[in-house]
Amino acid sequence: MVGAAQLFAERERDLLTWDGDGPVCVSFGEDGLIVEDALGTARRSLAGGADLAVFSGSDELLLSLHTHPDGWEIRETTLAGVHESWSVTPPELGPGAELCDVLAGVEEKGGRCLVATAAGDEPSYWEITREAGARRLTLPGSGRPVAYDRSLDAVVLEDDRGPNPPVLRLHRCDGRPVATAEGRLLDDGDGQVLLGDGSGVEIRRIEDFTLVRRVEVTGEVRDARFLRGGRRLLVVTCEEGRDRVLLTGPRETVPTEGAVRVCAAHRGGIGLHSVSTLGASAWTWVGPDGSVRTAAGAVPRSGLSATTTHVRHGATPFVLHRPRGEVTGLVVALHGGPESVERDELRWEGVYRDLLAAGVAVAGLNYAGSTGYGSRHRAAPRHRWDASLREDIAACAELGRELGVGLSRTVLLGGSFGASVALLAADRLPGLGGVVACSPMVSLTGFRRRAEEAHPAYGGWFEERFGPADHELFSAASLTRTGDTPVVVIQGTEDEVVDAGETLRLVDGARAAGLAWSGVVEEGMGHRPGTPEQSAARRTLLRTRLLELLGAAPARSAPWAPDPDVLSRDPRDLVLPPRVPFVRPDRPGRLIVFDGVDGCGKSTALRLTLDHLTASGVPAEAAQLLSPECRDLPHFRVHSSDVTAPLRRETDQPSLALLCLGDRLLRFRTRYRRKLAAGQWLLVDRYVFTGLAEAMAFGAADDDLRLLAELSGLLPEPDLVFLPQVGPERAMRRIRERPEERHHRLDPGFHRRTSAAFRLLGEQYGAVMFDADAGPDAALAAIRLHVDPLIHTSPEEGR
Known part of the structure; x- marks a missing residue:
């Protein structure tokens, strides 16, 4: 079985390019950018001590900015570790201002440059070139530069709108406004920008945001990139809990397994990482001509006798991981969000494999409100969450009966918003085997208030999705109507999303009321594990508590019998x-x-x-x-x-x-x-x-x-x-x-x-x-x- 720490480390790794030895991956550590191979073996460290760094794909160089009292040093480092540096006179950033972001751009003659952002009382933006040094850009507002090409007199700023798609503002380099567009900027290059809005992608000219063409796809767009050297696109979509990678013009599918992450895109190609519940992880490189190369990652195939399928009970969709033979129990996993999706990926620090090895089926519930199933499914529960969730919760019971386990051998596992849904389900499913709730949202009203403090746009977002009855539904009074159902609440002390104190008070109140609740406090943990050690501890905790609730102690592994060929196997x-x-x-x-x-x-x-x-x-x-x-x-x-x-x-x-x-x-x-x-x-x-x-x-x-x-x-x-x-x-x-x-x-x-x-x-x-x-x-x-x-x-x- 793959360890949680290994899985965590691979999630933190990106594929930057492909050389004669195969994938060239990187991760960020205390010593800067660590260049690694496909299995995470470190080759060298780059950009140690940098204040800011960015990878320039057009040149396959790491550009890093190092501030010194007497100047700014810019280092241009190849992935082989060879670098040259040059210095510029540091400009006056203003009182209390500090550099906070850097972007690789194109200078007036078509060469590379850096665009640095300094945060302070007023943000300032700086173009940095070897010839001209650092010169201030006059840009209005407080947006973040996401594309810069002085040779085309174009700079694109992104205005953060909280939960809503950002607004992209095109300006001339002297600050004059040109046009705006709504959507995520996914890529830029060859004088064009690529925008995504969920149902498709748009290619626009960077000079004036004129629409070149729109590409519609089946499923929801998760990511997209230009394939340099041609007019093709690579688009990652999600449909019915499965990621697909498509190349356009002509349209063809790139073979991948499980959840796909785009790591890099530049003139050398596009790098992808994929991992699934049962399959091995893989690094995939798509060359400019559409050729595909793959290499195994550090996560091996599970070796389990199990299947992954997409099933529905009524209108409720599940991603079902089922062991072959007798099913001894069922864990229904509920994602957070609510606008997220359960895909075929190795979720919850890899505990799905532990459960399948014990004969327990795992079903990812994509309740109404989830993404990946179209706008109608996403909007279905708005202002009627109680009725909508009752339908989805009833479908969980039907799935358990179909698998032959019944409610007493069914446990719900939820995180964040999904943890709150799992607690609500206990009131609607008497006889449920148990609930494991990680970092639940205790109060929708309080959660909205904190979100609005972070960004005012959340007010309208919540208003569109939740009515007064929904605020009453997602409250401490409703979440503690769990009857005799055993409940385990897991809460990190450093949670940056939900109020940890509010969660612990919820547990104390439930226990004082005589409910079968227990609380586990994870010291130093945020909303999700942030280190390999935290990931491993969370997986062990989940495995133990879930199997306890299902009435099955964690299975002892068979006495060790050495594989005669073990020493010839790959160390991955x-x-x-x-x-x-x-x-x-x-x-x-x-x-x-x-x-x-x-x-x-x-x-x-x-x-x-x-x-x-x-x-x-x-x-x-x-x-x-x-x-x-x-x-x-x-x-x-x-x-x-x-x-x-x-x-x-x-x-x-x-x-x-x-x-x-x-x-x-x-x-x-x-x-x-x-x-x-x-x-x-x-x-x-x-x-x-x-x-x-x-x-x-x-x-x-x-x-x-x-x-x-x-x-x-x-x-x-x-x-x-x-x-x-x-x-x-x-x-x-x-x-x-x-x-x-x-x-x-x-x-x-x-x-x-x-x-x-x-x-x-x-x-x-x-x-x-x-x-x-x-x-x-x-x-x-x-x-x-x-x-x-x-x-x-x-x-x-x-x-």
């Missing part, structure tokens, strides 16, 4: 275990861990660090947590002399990992804990990450991974983790150079998969990863960058 099927729940003790000493695949150079890195700390006057010691007695055990000697032994069941890797974990824990508690307490620095060669990485490489069962991660939390959290990086072939050559290990049996697949597992763990725990082949000086420099600040801070300050 690696599954991250849950995050280790380290407890950080109060200690004056420091714990520094060096871990990684055998032969990666961790012992050398540890020695370099120890020498540096000793020379700096720091009390430090190299610590071997694994005892000589454990290393001398028969099963340990079998595994260390032949890494493929677990495949023949000559030993059992998860059991051996637990054995080594217990030995490390015993040795730490009896020998090393008091040294940390006395202020000693401990430099540890191998830690809990070795057992976890090897278990991942061998494809250990989910239960084994969970147990390993949970018990690893008995050891203290390190202050720093170093993972030297080296290629599998180089690592094996180093092992061969050791006389005592010359005849050990090695396996390239084991080293490749274990190396990839260490990289995933390194990303999960914020480890420092550096090139071990760059030499000892480079290694020590990378180490000192992180160790030296700890020398001059107390443990309390560093934490």
Whole structure:
């Protein structure tokens, strides 16, 4: 099964271009733009320390703006990391003004330029070129520049209208107004702009907004781009819960599976990402000539015996994921919005796959008011939400009966507005198995008031959709008419959409009234998970609570039986275990861990660090947590002399990992804990990450991974983790150079998969990863960058 953290990381990744090695992806991190391959393996960092950055597709360059006291530096960086820079004199932005946005545009002679926006008492806009420096643009209003072409004397500003489609204002570069249009600007290029309004797309000339042509499509337009080098368009539509990718002129379909996201569009082509509930994720590149290339993403196929279909009960549509064979329960998922849609995608942090593996069907309910089914379906519940929802809720009961599970084995899962609908359903479906409501909208009246404070346009939006009776329906009094139905409410403390305090008061009131409610508070969580760790925690919580309500404890995975071919499989099927729940003790000493695949150079890195700390006057010691007695055990000697032994069941890797974990824990508690307490620095060669990485490489069962991660939390959290990086072939050559290990049996697949597992763990725990082949000086420099600040801070300050 794919881990929630992996799924989260892939959602944060974009496909920028395609080179000879395949997809070139990027994600944003603390060090700037991280260039990665299709599986998320980092290649290099770009634009570190930039104030603003934008990718110029016409040149395949990353343009970044770095502000310094004596000037603005503009860097033009290729994806290979080669860059040149130039500087301009910083203009006076005005009191309290700060740069907030940047756009890649076209300057007067057709070359590239930047258009920067500064926010302050009055917004200001600046064209930045190498030749002319920064010059102010006289543009009226406070819109956001979304297209700029001085060679055609055109700048397009977007006025935000809250929930309504934006207004696009075309101006001359001296500020003179030319024309306006309503819609989302999806793309611009070759003197044209592409606008979308849901039912179709419009191509307009950028000089005067004259309509060139309109393209109508079946379904709802989700996104669209120009296919450079021709007059064709790529359009992503959604129809009956399924995304489709179309090329126009001539019209043809681009094969994709599941939900589709447009990542980039420029002269080199258009990049797409797709992922579905059952299928593998994929990166797709559509070239200027319409040619299609694909590569697998990090999310593997589910391997489940299940199907995904679109079904209706009466007028109510569902996207149904059904396990083959007996259905043991039904979870009905209700999206938020309400103007959103449940598609075939791996939603709710991937928990759908967990439910299907337990024999539970999952049905995405696209209740009246959802998008993707035309304007009539979207407008159907307006000012009659109670009657409309009764029809959709009744359809849920009919679907359960058809699947043979009945109401007692049906649970509703909702988020935001959908969570409120799920709570209302409990009053209309006596005997319902339960409700899991994440961040419910407790009061429509209060929600409207907060939305209007953010943007006045929300007043008219709510007025069009909801009447007085609807405000009474979506209120605390109505949401708590749940009778005997068990209810679990999940609420993040940092929710930016709903009032967390209001939700918690709702739970307290329901419990005081004797209702079967329970509340789960997620500390630090927003309206949805914002980090890989939060995503993994949310998935575990949902899986546990949903299966509990269905009367089925989470199924134990079968005892681990190694796949004889596991070491030859691609590392993209690696599954991250849950995050280790380290407890950080109060200690004056420091714990520094060096871990990684055998032969990666961790012992050398540890020695370099120890020498540096000793020379700096720091009390430090190299610590071997694994005892000589454990290393001398028969099963340990079998595994260390032949890494493929677990495949023949000559030993059992998860059991051996637990054995080594217990030995490390015993040795730490009896020998090393008091040294940390006395202020000693401990430099540890191998830690809990070795057992976890090897278990991942061998494809250990989910239960084994969970147990390993949970018990690893008995050891203290390190202050720093170093993972030297080296290629599998180089690592094996180093092992061969050791006389005592010359005849050990090695396996390239084991080293490749274990190396990839260490990289995933390194990303999960914020480890420092550096090139071990760059030499000892480079290694020590990378180490000192992180160790030296700890020398001059107390443990309390560093934490």
